Amino acid sequence: MDTPLLKYVLGLADDNMVLSQRLTEWCSNGPTLEEDIALTNVALDILGRARMFYQYASVLDEQKRSEDDFAMCRSEREYTNLLIHELPIGDFAFTMARQWFLDEFSQLYFSALSHSKDETLAGIAAKCIKESGYHLVRSRNWICVLAEGTEESRRRLLAAIDELWGYRHELFETTQAESLLSGVAVNRADLKDTWMTNINDLSARLNIELPDKDWFVTGGRRGEHSEHLGPMLAEMQYLARCFPGAKW
Amino acid sequence: MTKAECQIEQQLLEQFEAKIAADDKIEPKDWMPEAYRANLIRQMSQHAHSEVIGMQPEGNWLSRAPNLHRKMVLLAKVQDEAGHGLYLYSATETLGITRDEMVTAMHQQRAKYASIFNYPTLTWADIGAIGWLVDGAAIVNQISLQLTSYGPYSRAMIKICKEESFHQRQGYNILIKLCEGSEEQKAMAQDALNRWWWPSLMMFGPHDRESAHSQRSMGWKIKRKSNDDLRQKFVDQTVPQAEFLGLKIPDSDLAWNAQRGHYDFGDIDWREFERVINGNGPCNRERIRHHKRAQDEGAWVRQAMAAYDIKQAGQRVA
Ligand SMILES: [Fe+2]
Ligand SMILES: [Fe+2]
Numbered sequence: 001m002d003t004p005l006l007k008y009v010l011g012l013a014d015d016n017m018v019l020s021q022r023l024t025e026w027c028s029n030g031p032t033l034e035e036d037i038a039l040t041n042v043a044l045d046i047l048g049r050a051r052m053f054y055q056y057a058s059v060l061d062e063q064k065r066s067e068d069d070f071a072m073c074r075s076e077r078e079y080t081n082l083l084i085h086e087l088p089i090g091d092f093a094f095t096m097a098r099q100w101f102l103d104e105f106s107q108l109y110f111s112a113l114s115h116s117k118d119e120t121l122a123g124i125a126a127k128c129i130k131e132s133g134y135h136l137v138r139s140r141n142w143i144c145v146l147a148e149g150t151e152e153s154r155r156r157l158l159a160a161i162d163e164l165w166g167y168r169h170e171l172f173e174t175t176q177a178e179s180l181l182s183g184v185a186v187n188r189a190d191l192k193d194t195w196m197t198n199i200n201d202l203s204a205r206l207n208i209e210l211p212d213k214d215w216f217v218t219g220g221r222r223g224e225h226s227e228h229l230g231p232m233l234a235e236m237q238y239l240a241r242c243f244p245g246a247k248w
Numbered sequence: 249m250t251k252a253e254c255q256i257e258q259q260l261l262e263q264f265e266a267k268i269a270a271d272d273k274i275e276p277k278d279w280m281p282e283a284y285r286a287n288l289i290r291q292m293s294q295h296a297h298s299e300v301i302g303m304q305p306e307g308n309w310l311s312r313a314p315n316l317h318r319k320m321v322l323l324a325k326v327q328d329e330a331g332h333g334l335y336l337y338s339a340t341e342t343l344g345i346t347r348d349e350m351v352t353a354m355h356q357q358r359a360k361y362a363s364i365f366n367y368p369t370l371t372w373a374d375i376g377a378i379g380w381l382v383d384g385a386a387i388v389n390q391i392s393l394q395l396t397s398y399g400p401y402s403r404a405m406i407k408i409c410k411e412e413s414f415h416q417r418q419g420y421n422i423l424i425k426l427c428e429g430s431e432e433q434k435a436m437a438q439d440a441l442n443r444w445w446w447p448s449l450m451m452f453g454p455h456d457r458e459s460a461h462s463q464r465s466m467g468w469k470i471k472r473k474s475n476d477d478l479r480q481k482f483v484d485q486t487v488p489q490a491e492f493l494g495l496k497i498p499d500s501d502l503a504w505n506a507q508r509g510h511y512d513f514g515d516i517d518w519r520e521f522e523r524v525i526n527g528n529g530p531c532n533r534e535r536i537r538h539h540k541r542a543q544d545e546g547a548w549v550r551q552a553m554a555a556y557d558i559k560q561a562g563q564r565v566a
């Protein structure tokens with residue numbers, strides 16, 4: 001049985017794994033060569049995070065599974081990433097709107113996690129804060145460009161926010177594992193107001209009207225995913241699954 | 249041209265040639281013959297396009313890298329190549345051409361990229377083979393180009409070469425792992441070598457005696473070593489590496505020649521080279537289509553960037 005701490009760490013690892021895999025899809029597909037490089041950079045940082053969490057999970061695991069066992073040999077029902085991370089990359093506006101939501105969140109989340117009683121988690125969080133700050137500057141800047149650029153970019157940005165809107169709630173939902181880890185896990189609910197304020201502030205500055213109709217999709221932490229995760233994992237895990245036990 | 253103008257040009261040409269003879273670098277503001285400029289634009293933009301198009305066959309395995317370490321290394325590698333492309337485009341722009349013009353020339357097939365990227369990456373071992381052989385061949389070429397006569401190109405090569413040895417190592421490491429692995433993995437490595445060996449040798453271009461651009465480029469010290477010399481150097485350094493892996497190079501004529509102090513190797517199939525370079529490789533159309541598609545799909549983003557910049561500039565003035 002996975003302990004609450006292992007479950008908690010794996011959830012964080014899966015969030016980053018799946019998001020990084022998505023961002024990687026932009027490689028050679030960006031709107032400019034500069035942006036290709038920048039998105040790849042973010043994908044690398046986030047993959048780095050996933051690996052730190054998986055490696056810690058490996059230390060915690062009684063079965064001594066490795067980071068690759070976790071990433072490459074768990075099925076879609078075992079992956080517990082929050083749904084927002086697995087959504088397809090969409091157009092550039094969708095990718096940047098998601099980054100904006102998540103970078104705002106990560107900034108708050110990692111600064112809270114850096115005070116965790118668990119030293120390893122606090123250490124990982126401390127490493128992530130700085131880069132996550134860069135990511136946030138970048139994504140906020142893109143939101144400004146898209147909102148104030150052309151009619152088309154504004155329209156696409158609003159459509160993206162609308163598509164993402166119902167997935168934000170899950171970021172602030174406390175899981176059972178988390179509720180058992182007081183002082184170790186971040187209390188997500190505490191971050192919600194600040195996050196919402198930050199989103200509201202920039203939106204107001206840019207005359208972005210946030211969706212008035214709310215909706216609520218959830219299930220990632222229970223392994224209840226969208227239909228998008230399966231094909232992604234099938235592709236990602238194909239070699240590891242074809243050659244069980246092989247070294248690469 | 250008037251007589252006076254003729255005399256001035258003659259003087260400039262002599263100064264230029266004296267600089268070349270003294271191994272001084274030509275800098276963007278210096279006078280240069282138009283043919284020198286055109287030759288550089290052709291070679292440098294082709295080099296830049298190669299970096300960028302090369303992202304596609306390698307990017308093809310990013311989503312499927314077998315473990316997280318490999319995924320991270322490959323991602324970093326492909327990102328480096330994008331950086332090389334950017335750097336080389338900038339260096340080429342010093343010659344008075346824009347990146348857009350260069351990219352359009354590639355889309356219209358007036359400018360080339362390394363023809364080897366018209367082959368597909370079919371297995372994970374191909375990622376190893378590209379790093380080992382394609383980056384390996386590129387290094388041999390680029391080391392010699394560090395001494396090229398055009399300053400910005402020379403400096404670009406010095407900077408880029410520093411990263412290339414990491415590229416080659418990551419490729420070779422992939423193959424080491426495969427060759428230490430199961431029979432299936434080893435077969436995968438051999439198959440990749442079989443497919444990538446000859447195209448890698450073709451990367452150095454036609455024989456010196458048949459190369460249209462070679463002579464002139466050598467005279468201007470744009471190129472410092474001949475295609476055949478560079479190819480020989482690559483073969484000599486790569487054969488022992490293949491032996492170490494326990495892989496067989498697909499060339500029955502390959503043999504050490506003690507007299508020459510070099511490996512002899514078989515004839516390159518130049519018809520294959522011509523066939524692929526002229527558009528009949530497995531991926532020619534796909535590579536250009538992919539590049540164009542990314543550009544087209546990103547057009548609205550670039551328009552937004554431009555519009556935003558104008559608005560910002562307007563606000564600063566106001
Ligand atoms: Fe390169
Ligand atoms: Fe390279």
